[in-house]
Amino acid sequence: MTTSPNTKSADGDCSELAESRRKEAKRRSLRPVNEHFSSTINAESANSKQSLVKNSKGQNSRQTKATSQPHDSASTHVSGLSEYVDDRPEMQNELHCAVIYSTEAHARILSIDASECNTLDGFVDIITAADVHHNCWGPIFKDQPILAKDVVQYYGEIVAVVAAKTLAIAKLAAKRVKVCYEPLDCTMSIQEAISKRLFIGGERKIQRGDPYAKGPHQVTGKLIIQGADHFYLESNAVVVYPRENRLLEVHSSSQHPTETQHVVAEACGLAFSDVICIVKRLGGGFGGKESQAAPIAAYCALMAHKTNRPCRLILTKDDDMIITGKRNPFEIFYDCTFQDDGAIISLDAKLYSDAGAYADLSTAIMERAMLHCDNAYFIPNIFITGQVCKTNHHPHTAFRGFGGPKGVALIELIMEKIAIQISIDALNVRKRNMYRPSFDITHYGQRVENNMLPSLFESLEKECHYKARRKEISDWNRSHQSTIKGLSLTAVKFGISFTTRFLNQGNALVNIHRDGSVQVSTGAVEMGQGVNQRIATLVSSELGVPVDLVRMLSTSTERNANTSPTAASSGTDINGAAALKAIGLIKERLAKLAAILSKTPKEQWPSQTAGLGTAPEIELASPINPESKELKNKLDYECLFSDGQVIVRHHSSINTQPAFSIKFSDLVNEAYLSRISVCEYSHFKIENLGFNKITGQGQAFLYFTQGVAASEVEICRYTGDVKVRRVDILMDLGRPINEALDIGQVTGAFVQGMGWVTTENLVYNKKGLLLTHSPSTYKIPNIQDTPREFNVHLIDNDGNQANFKGTKAVGEPPLLLGISVWTAIQNALSSSPKHLQLEKIPATNEVILRAMHPDLGWTI
Amino acid sequence: MRHVTTKSTTKKLMAKKKTVKHPIEKKSTRNLSAGIQNGSLSTRISANSKSSEIFFYLNGQEVRPTAEEAFMMTADWLRKRKGMPGTKIVCAEGDCGACTVLIADPRKESLDFVPINSCVYLVGQLHGKSVVTIEGISNGSILSPVQNAMMKCHGSQCGYCTPGFVMALTGLLESRKMDNIPAAQKRKVCTNYLTGNLCRCTGYAPILDAACNMTDDSNYELKHRYLNEKIITTLKSNIWKTNQMGDKHGPTWYSPNQLEDALKFLKNQKSSVKILGSTTDLGVLYNKGKSQPNAFLSLQNIKALHASKVTPKQVQIGAQVSLESVRGAMKNIDSEFVNLLNIFASPQIKNVATLIGNVANGSPIGDTIPYLLVRNAIVYTSGISQGKIRERKIPLDKFYIGYKTSALESQELITKITFDRPKANNFVRHYKISTRKDLDISTMSMAISLDCEFSGHQFTIKQPRIAIGGMGPTAARIYSVEQKWEHQILTKTTILDLTHETACSINLELSPLSDHRGSADYRRALITNFFSKFASEFSQFLESMGVP
Ligand SMILES: Cc1cc2nc3c(=O)[nH]c(=O)nc-3n(C[C@H](O)[C@H](O)[C@H](O)COP(=O)(O)OP(=O)(O)OC[C@H]3O[C@@H](n4cnc5c(N)ncnc54)[C@H](O)[C@@H]3O)c2cc1C
Ligand code: FES
Numbered sequence A: 001m002t003t004s005p006n007t008k009s010a011d012g013d014c015s016e017l018a019e020s021r022r023k024e025a026k027r028r029s030l031r032p033v034n035e036h037f038s039s040t041i042n043a044e045s046a047n048s049k050q051s052l053v054k055n056s057k058g059q060n061s062r063q064t065k066a067t068s069q070p071h072d073s074a075s076t077h078v079s080g081l082s083e084y085v086d087d088r089p090e091m092q093n094e095l096h097c098a099v100i101y102s103t104e105a106h107a108r109i110l111s112i113d114a115s116e117c118n119t120l121d122g123f124v125d126i127i128t129a130a131d132v133h134h135n136c137w138g139p140i141f142k143d144q145p146i147l148a149k150d151v152v153q154y155y156g157e158i159v160a161v162v163a164a165k166t167l168a169i170a171k172l173a174a175k176r177v178k179v180c181y182e183p184l185d186c187t188m189s190i191q192e193a194i195s196k197r198l199f200i201g202g203e204r205k206i207q208r209g210d211p212y213a214k215g216p217h218q219v220t221g222k223l224i225i226q227g228a229d230h231f232y233l234e235s236n237a238v239v240v241y242p243r244e245n246r247l248l249e250v251h252s253s254s255q256h257p258t259e260t261q262h263v264v265a266e267a268c269g270l271a272f273s274d275v276i277c278i279v280k281r282l283g284g285g286f287g288g289k290e291s292q293a294a295p296i297a298a299y300c301a302l303m304a305h306k307t308n309r310p311c312r313l314i315l316t317k318d319d320d321m322i323i324t325g326k327r328n329p330f331e332i333f334y335d336c337t338f339q340d341d342g343a344i345i346s347l348d349a350k351l352y353s354d355a356g357a358y359a360d361l362s363t364a365i366m367e368r369a370m371l372h373c374d375n376a377y378f379i380p381n382i383f384i385t386g387q388v389c390k391t392n393h394h395p396h397t398a399f400r401g402f403g404g405p406k407g408v409a410l411i412e413l414i415m416e417k418i419a420i421q422i423s424i425d426a427l428n429v430r431k432r433n434m435y436r437p438s439f440d441i442t443h444y445g446q447r448v449e450n451n452m453l454p455s456l457f458e459s460l461e462k463e464c465h466y467k468a469r470r471k472e473i474s475d476w477n478r479s480h481q482s483t484i485k486g487l488s489l490t491a492v493k494f495g496i497s498f499t500t501r502f503l504n505q506g507n508a509l510v511n512i513h514r515d516g517s518v519q520v521s522t523g524a525v526e527m528g529q530g531v532n533q534r535i536a537t538l539v540s541s542e543l544g545v546p547v548d549l550v551r552m553l554s555t556s557t558e559r560n561a562n563t564s565p566t567a568a569s570s571g572t573d574i575n576g577a578a579a580l581k582a583i584g585l586i587k588e589r590l591a592k593l594a595a596i597l598s599k600t601p602k603e604q605w606p607s608q609t610a611g612l613g614t615a616p617e618i619e620l621a622s623p624i625n626p627e628s629k630e631l632k633n634k635l636d637y638e639c640l641f642s643d644g645q646v647i648v649r650h651h652s653s654i655n656t657q658p659a660f661s662i663k664f665s666d667l668v669n670e671a672y673l674s675r676i677s678v679c680e681y682s683h684f685k686i687e688n689l690g691f692n693k694i695t696g697q698g699q700a701f702l703y704f705t706q707g708v709a710a711s712e713v714e715i716c717r718y719t720g721d722v723k724v725r726r727v728d729i730l731m732d733l734g735r736p737i738n739e740a741l742d743i744g745q746v747t748g749a750f751v752q753g754m755g756w757v758t759t760e761n762l763v764y765n766k767k768g769l770l771l772t773h774s775p776s777t778y779k780i781p782n783i784q785d786t787p788r789e790f791n792v793h794l795i796d797n798d799g800n801q802a803n804f805k806g807t808k809a810v811g812e813p814p815l816l817l818g819i820s821v822w823t824a825i826q827n828a829l830s831s832s833p834k835h836l837q838l839e840k841i842p843a844t845n846e847v848i849l850r851a852m853h854p855d856l857g858w859t860i
Numbered sequence B: 001m002r003h004v005t006t007k008s009t010t011k012k013l014m015a016k017k018k019t020v021k022h023p024i025e026k027k028s029t030r031n032l033s034a035g036i037q038n039g040s041l042s043t044r045i046s047a048n049s050k051s052s053e054i055f056f057y058l059n060g061q062e063v064r065p066t067a068e069e070a071f072m073m074t075a076d077w078l079r080k081r082k083g084m085p086g087t088k089i090v091c092a093e094g095d096c097g098a099c100t101v102l103i104a105d106p107r108k109e110s111l112d113f114v115p116i117n118s119c120v121y122l123v124g125q126l127h128g129k130s131v132v133t134i135e136g137i138s139n140g141s142i143l144s145p146v147q148n149a150m151m152k153c154h155g156s157q158c159g160y161c162t163p164g165f166v167m168a169l170t171g172l173l174e175s176r177k178m179d180n181i182p183a184a185q186k187r188k189v190c191t192n193y194l195t196g197n198l199c200r201c202t203g204y205a206p207i208l209d210a211a212c213n214m215t216d217d218s219n220y221e222l223k224h225r226y227l228n229e230k231i232i233t234t235l236k237s238n239i240w241k242t243n244q245m246g247d248k249h250g251p252t253w254y255s256p257n258q259l260e261d262a263l264k265f266l267k268n269q270k271s272s273v274k275i276l277g278s279t280t281d282l283g284v285l286y287n288k289g290k291s292q293p294n295a296f297l298s299l300q301n302i303k304a305l306h307a308s309k310v311t312p313k314q315v316q317i318g319a320q321v322s323l324e325s326v327r328g329a330m331k332n333i334d335s336e337f338v339n340l341l342n343i344f345a346s347p348q349i350k351n352v353a354t355l356i357g358n359v360a361n362g363s364p365i366g367d368t369i370p371y372l373l374v375r376n377a378i379v380y381t382s383g384i385s386q387g388k389i390r391e392r393k394i395p396l397d398k399f400y401i402g403y404k405t406s407a408l409e410s411q412e413l414i415t416k417i418t419f420d421r422p423k424a425n426n427f428v429r430h431y432k433i434s435t436r437k438d439l440d441i442s443t444m445s446m447a448i449s450l451d452c453e454f455s456g457h458q459f460t461i462k463q464p465r466i467a468i469g470g471m472g473p474t475a476a477r478i479y480s481v482e483q484k485w486e487h488q489i490l491t492k493t494t495i496l497d498l499t500h501e502t503a504c505s506i507n508l509e510l511s512p513l514s515d516h517r518g519s520a521d522y523r524r525a526l527i528t529n530f531f532s533k534f535a536s537e538f539s540q541f542l543e544s545m546g547v548p
């Protein structure tokens, strides 16, 4: 109903309360010095534009106004006042934990000897597998011990945990624990796993069409995709307080508090209700803390439970990188046939992934990879198989995009290869194959509704001057000795929803207090993506109160139980919808009350009478189902929540009497005095999902987020060094709740994707020890790597009926656009007469140099 | 958090709690004499220099840390001892910038606040400085222009990198580098200034926007707040004084104001002493448990070691001169050296890291070493021998004797380094390749310098110098090639043959390693390509000189 009051909070005088709040806030906390600071974010940086308002025709017009409020923690972030787990002050009797991990890839544990720790002043305790009550966990298959028992299956697997009075002593104690191993045969690559038939789960298939249909041309090959580290800045961190009567209060940097709660409880032999997991915020997650935060919390909780003292476990960056799993490496064998004009006839692809030692989320990741092999393109005959392999690496896990980037990298590479083979521009191949009317059913049988791809391709081609630049680049490559350039325009069509149906549910608790201020808590974890700000904006807009009256609470299993991980870009979709549902119920009651008050003389209002009981209590008619459509027609009044007021207009007197208006906070108080609840808890589930994992067919997703990106790279012929010169992105995010935060997700995800395909190189030794385990050797993009020119625009799309308020999820999809940097490198290489080809992600300098100078006598 | 993890230290940590209350002056004198065997020497040290305790300002407040605290890394100390968790620790190795704080050091020529990595900076090294952390940025309850810009431009998502960025940006604003420059250049200046800060969430675009949109407001200038007259005077009266702290059983902190005292200390200490440049190398080893010294010898209070001098033929750099100062000094003297330093580490590191530290560390991939080799650098060392100071001059190409080992004796330290200024007809190139171009250690680097003699259309090579890093246990000159090149008469065509031949012979001579930075093949390919690149650039140079 009300769509914009939230934007007024910054300048409109909504209520005295808000005003006094603001004054108070000014006195007490931090505020911007210059209230008129420009909120456009491209003001003075010469080369880049991230436009907040732009429709597909390039006009600046958006009817429904989205906000661009900063992140709800922005002022505490910039002041260093935001509290993360390790910022919690140390308790007097607190213990510090340190972990002891396997230094073998696969071995039998012969003995664990901690006798030397006992002589250490300040050493308190050690726990091993014997101390774990239920030593088994796993997000899909329960196949992983919390602490290794008898055997270790990867370098970095936790064998024991020590606790001491100080961190220094704990670390020293950890060094003194002697673990003897008897090495066993280990499997360190996908190839080895295939030859030994070491698999997790069976082979999965998704297919459609005629296996014998083939086109006249063919590209085949093998694509090797390496993993990538999440490199969240905050390494895994846990603090556990044992409270009275066996209750454990766990503060964890987890994307999935519910799972952390469950794993901790099972490890300690407690009921789930004996454990509270609280997450205030994460210093980045990116999927890395979706499943793997749980056992780390359990190490600390076990110690706290055993010693009955507060315990703290903070992993160093090096240990975090060595211990935790990464994006799954993939090897893909492909065979694609197509017609003279580049139209794909068939795609046959066999996907193998390296799960590492345990299943973790790898089977679900494989499934998403298979579901994204089509990406933006219609492929009539398609045969995808997927097999997860078991090796002796750390168990790989979710990473922004899940399996999506692997499937998309494959098909986007194929687009480039087709273009090389038939000597046409790769963009034409893409446009020839893209999903379009009549060619809009995916290989798993879902129609691509609200398909914006054709217009996205068309707009970006024009806006980035693709054709002119293509020509400039060819000229450059012909005339320059020291560098070559490449340009590539790729797309993303990312399915939104967990492919596992039951995860698509959320819940929210909304408490409105008697002064009209609001608290909201949901299952969503704030990790920088701005889910809190988005939900607060929705709530404030629905209630017509300023957004600073809405406080988002930490994520706690005490308030929101049985939640799903904050993952799959779903945070706002499921939790925001649940919050809206709760708000809807509260509003129904308040509206009814307001309608009654509008006809009641003020002297009779509860605030005047309830204390002495001088008037009968107001009773609301039986609860109305807020979702019923007839409701609105039946009501003889309408009610508007706006600008801190609740306004009632009776249909009968709409022209004769002025509308009735009451301050929101006053109405809330009247409700309380009438014993009407102004708090609500709601559960929400996404309807109409039905993907059958056995047949590989069905409605896997609620909708698709789409986008396109054009990247231009320049490569040094002598060293293989890559510069990303220019990137243009055009995204369809439906009707954003907060455009600025959405654009932040786009730039951040793109650069993260770009890092994965270029400089981020995981190098292991023979035992599976990650050698690049810190930022000195593992190179995520630096500010110097940000594209020299970086334009990000959103199109106007009000047509996404599937999701609430027409919004679209943004967290993961733009990461897949980073692949355009990689295909641009491929494009540059193919400009040589020898049509050099890339077969690997990441395209590090060395990989590129190898591709460019096959003549330089490489031994392997 | 990451202080020494030996048994003795741990015991000491325990013991410490009881002893903190002792007056430090007394304690440290006692400790020092305990650490020094020669009785007469210890008397002389205390006679020579009035020792004082470690003293500095933290967000305008005076601080006097204990000896145990002096041994802590600043970031740990702030977070765990001072209750100031705004400063974040991510990598503890200087590579991410989350721990950035600002320091102003009155020992330096210009008294500015510059960003440093507090995770690799010992509390003891803060002596005589003014330090500002994220907690000291906002003015009362009001956000600073930098904080404001970061907030409004959405420069922060998860917020973990944010305090570091705010500190670096504040340093940028204070440096006045952004004054009066066109908008188009601002972005470049900001980018260069923020090279030391990683962010995994934003993709940097919003941070650059914030950087370009900071308003300048003199009310927020840190200098007004944390470098007022009183603070400056107090600091200046403290900087060139000896400080010494420690315990018989624990670490000893010694920072004399005389070179002689430093040398005596080195000679007499039996336990493992580490000489501190600025701990950007040492701090990493220390944090990661790879170095556990019992005593630190800080050179920062010895005035003579802060000197640098440029003469018509030579440059001389003292042991305590930072890379950033070297970069400044080389601006109009040796532009290729400046280019090298531009992509060396980050502003945070360069603001403190010393050139001598890079040389003394002797890493085969130390970036300045190949360059200094082709500039005929000479290392000056001092030590005590038979009661007297003995100075040695060691040419840099004789300095390294193996992987991270040098001709420096355990009782010696390096006082300065000298190297040649380029002659008018000098042609020099430095090539570095790393996984990521910025803030990364090289996979391989190479420097080539030639003096060119022209006679008519003929051109002769004089004094060729070729040095390579990352291809063996030490960075080294390739004498065989230098000999071959000497007196060669070149044209544009013969340079191609010569470089090609050279690359082949070097690849036969050296056998590089394969490691996580690159395979041996890759390193060989790079040698070949570096020489092709050199040939191409040299041809252009010849062309510009009119050589056919
Ligand atoms: C994030 C990061 C990035 C880096 N990037 C680069 C890079 O790009 N290229 C590169 O080459 N290096 C790089 N380094 C390494 C380091 O910064 C340099 O080697 C620096 O020059 C060391 O100087 P320092 O003063 O900090 O030395 P310190 O760490 O204090 O000392 C280094 C060694 O030298 C010894 N030493 C110092 N001064 C003396 C003296 N006067 N006499 C005798 N011995 C002495 C010390 O005992 C120690 O063994 C980087 C380091 C970090 C942390
Ligand atoms: S913590 Fe990473 S640079 Fe200091």
Ligand code: FES
Residues within 6 Å of the ligand: A233, A283, A284, A528, B155, B156, B157, B158, B159, B160, B161, B162, B198, B199, B200, B201, B202
């Ligand atoms: S905001 Fe998360 S790392 Fe920068």
